[in-house]
Amino acid sequence: MKATVTVMLKNGVLDPQGEAVKSALGSLGFEGVSGVRQGKVIELDLADGTTEAQVTDMCEKLLANTVIESYTVEMSS
């Protein structure tokens, strides 16, 4: 089974990389991009029976820094 963890900077934490991407899109002529936030996606291959709670524990302990980041977990078979 698999889990997909998406980690994003929390709202309110300025994302300098997202801002730079937004500015670059603007210079390429793409109009109307009012916000860009850049995060990361972590794909985990897991033993069958791994619970979402275990993946959440991984996020809390390592995959995200909850001081600045929020995360979501999506489990799939």
Add this chain to the structure above:
Amino acid sequence: MKAAVIVFPGSNCDRDMAVALQAAGADVTMVWHKDASLPDGLDLVAVPGGFSFGDYLRCGAIAAQSPICQSVKAHADRGGYVLGVCNGFQVLTETGLLPGALIRNGRLTFVCKTAPLTVSSAASDFTKGYSQGDTVDLPIAHHDGNYVADAETLAQLQGEDRVAFRYQDNPNGSVDDIAGVLSENRRVLGMMPHPERAVDPATGLVGGKPLFDALIGSLVAA
């Protein structure tokens, strides 16, 4: 006075740190990150700068999970002294020994230059060799030195006089110009600028020397 310098794969300021500590009179042991325990009778642990584990995932995140970091936490919990510089500061925030976090510089560029700092608090064994308000020039060299903390944490740091150093010309977007912070018991200091690179006139700057002299001096006296 016994000090240990932790060495991670990718540390690159570990030997500079050891030299600075030795010059101030410390007996220094280098400790590899896979070691489970620190030497007995240790007064100070220094977590050096560099790019531990290639900065993978987040700066300092993998290093913070190293076996030795449990011992560093236990050392701090016992009231031991810990100094984290640059990547070492990032490691200390990732372990939770210091509040806040360090993210990508606001202008996205790696900054490598001499930064004038203001000593914001001289009330610690790290900073008592300076006077509050002193200007100290120290080298900075980092890509992720942008200190962030939520409003509540920031108010606490300010209210408890725990901001040790502030940038005079903020190079990275850090909130409230913060360059270094102290723990609640004032025995853990994390800072992005490099005092260990400023202890010998041969390399130009000596602004870091009062930090090591005061710290090692007070630990020898104790």
